[in-house]
Amino acid sequence: MNPLAVRVAGLRFGYGPVPVLEDLCLDVAHGxxxxxxxxxxxxxxxxxxxxxxxLAPAAGRIEVLGDAGGTxxxxxxxxxxxxxxxxxxxxxxxxxxxxxxxxxxxxxxxxxxxxxxxxxxxxxxxxxxxxxxxxxxxxxxxxxxxxxxxxxxxxxxxxxxxxxxxxxxxxxxxxxxxxxxxxxxxxxxxxxxxxxxxxxxxxxxxxxxxxxxxxxxxxxxxxQAGAQLCVAHGAQARAGAAALAAAEGVALAFPVGREVRLWLEPGCTLAALDARLAGRHGRIEPATPSLHDLALRELALAERARRHG
CATH class of the missing domain: 3.40.50.300 (P-loop containing nucleotide triphosphate hydrolases)
Known part of the structure; x- marks a missing residue:
C-alpha cells in the first residue's frame, strides 16, 4: 500500500480572477x-x-488514495x-x-x-x-x-x-x-x-x-520560534502590564487572566529581566509556548511591521 493517502502538488484555484490557493503542496500518510x-x-x-x-483545481495535481480523478x-x-x-x-x-x-x-x-x-x-x-x-x-x-x-x-x-x-x-x-x-x-x-x-x-x-x-x-x-517566553504571575503583574510591555528586553506582552505572557528580545535573558525589574511586577518564570502563543506573536509582529512599514 502507498504510505501516502493524500498527495497534492502545485495546486492552484480561484473564483474567476480572484486567486484563493496558489502553488499549494501537501502530503498526508495513512494513520x-x-x-x-x-x-x-x-x-x-x-x-x-x-x-x-x-471543486476542480485550475492547475496542479490532487491524488487521494491513489485516485487522481477525485470524483x-x-x-x-x-x-x-x-x-x-x-x-x-x-x-x-x-x-x-x-x-x-x-x-x-x-x-x-x-x-x-x-x-x-x-x-x-x-x-x-x-x-x-x-x-x-x-x-x-x-x-x-x-x-x-x-x-x-x-x-x-x-x-x-x-x-x-x-x-x-x-x-x-x-x-x-x-x-x-x-x-x-x-x-x-x-x-x-x-x-x-x-x-x-x-x-x-x-x-x-x-x-x-x-x-x-x-x-x-x-x-x-x-x-523554531527562536525566542524565549516568560510569564509574570499575580496581581502585581496584571496591574503592571503596561510597564512590563515597555520594559527593556521585552518584545511583546500579552495579559492573560491574572498573568502576563512576555516574549523576550533576542539576547535578553530571564535572569537579566528579573534583575532589572527587581520583583516590582510579580514573579517571572520561564514558560513553554503553545501554538496559540506563537499565533498571537506572529499576528502582533505582523501588525507592528504593518504600522512601521
Whole structure:
C-alpha cells in the first residue's frame, strides 16, 4: 500500500480572477492527522472541497488514495467528509440516522445492526439511540456526525472545523474518538481555528496567502520560534502590564487572566529581566509556548511591521 493517502502538488484555484490557493503542496500518510489552521476566509473549506472532488483545481495535481480523478464513485465510498454545518437529519433519532447512512452504503439487517452498535459504543452515544438529532447537545451532535461518517469504514477523512461551538469537555471526547480512528490507519485532514486542537495533530500547517506555511510537527514548530517566553504571575503583574510591555528586553506582552505572557528580545535573558525589574511586577518564570502563543506573536509582529512599514 502507498504510505501516502493524500498527495497534492502545485495546486492552484480561484473564483474567476480572484486567486484563493496558489502553488499549494501537501502530503498526508495513512494513520496521520494533518491539521490546517488559518483565519476565516483563508481558503480552508475550499481546500477540503478540492480534496474530495467537489471543486476542480485550475492547475496542479490532487491524488487521494491513489485516485487522481477525485470524483469517481469508487473513491467516494472510501472517503468521508464532515462539513461545518451538521449534515444529519434533525428529525430522525440517532439510531435512525445511522441506519439511514448504513442503507446508503448497502448495509442492512445483521451487518447494519452490528456496525451501528459498534459506532454507538465508540462514539459514546449509548442511551441516546432514540433521541432525535435535533435534541442533542452540540458535542453529542458532532459525535453523531462522526459516527455517520464512519459508517462507510473510510480510509481517509476530511473534517472542516468539526468542533466549532462545542464545549471543551465534548471537544476532548471528540478528539479521543478521532485519535482512535487514526490509530486504525485512517488518514485525517482536519481544518481548525483552535490552536489547542492543532497541537493534537501529528503535523500542522498554516494557510496564509493561499499557501501552506510553517508546516511540521507542533513541537518542532514551537521550537523554531527562536525566542524565549516568560510569564509574570499575580496581581502585581496584571496591574503592571503596561510597564512590563515597555520594559527593556521585552518584545511583546500579552495579559492573560491574572498573568502576563512576555516574549523576550533576542539576547535578553530571564535572569537579566528579573534583575532589572527587581520583583516590582510579580514573579517571572520561564514558560513553554503553545501554538496559540506563537499565533498571537506572529499576528502582533505582523501588525507592528504593518504600522512601521
Amino acid at each position: 496521520e492527522i494533518f491539521g490546517i489552521v488559518g483565519a476565516d476566509g483563508a481558503g480552508k473549506s475550499t481546500l477540503l472541497k478540492l480534496l474530495i472532488g467537489q 469517481g464513485s469508487a473513491l467516494r465510498e472510501r472517503i468521508a467528509y464532515m462539513p461545518q454545518s451538521f449534515g444529519q437529519y434533525l428529525d430522525l433519532s440517532v439510531q435512525e440516522n445511522l441506519a439511514f447512512f448504513a442503507a446508503l452504503h448497502g448495509l442492512r439487517g445483521a451487518d447494519a445492526a452490528g456496525l451501528i452498535a459498534d459506532l454507538v459504543a465508540r462514539a459514546g452515544l449509548q442511551g441516546f439511540e432514540d433521541r432525535r438529532a435535533g435534541q442533542l447537545s452540540g458535542g453529542m451532535m458532532q459525535k453523531l456526525a462522526l459516527a455517520c461518517a464512519l459508517v462507510s469504514r473510510p480510509e481517509a477523512m476530511f473534517l472542516d472545523e468539526p468542533t466549532t461551538g462545542v464545549d471543551p469537555v465534548s471537544r476532548r471526547a471528540f478528539w479521543q474518538l478521532l485519535e482512535g480512528v487514526c490509530a486504525e490507519g485512517v488518514a485525517i485532514v482536519c481544518t481548525t481555528a483552535n490552536m489547542d486542537e492543532a497541537e493534537r495533530c501529528h503535523r500542522v500547517a498554516s494557510l496564509e496567502g493561499g499557501r501552506l506555511v510553517r508546516e511540521g510537527r507542533p513541537a518542532a514548530l514551537i521550537a
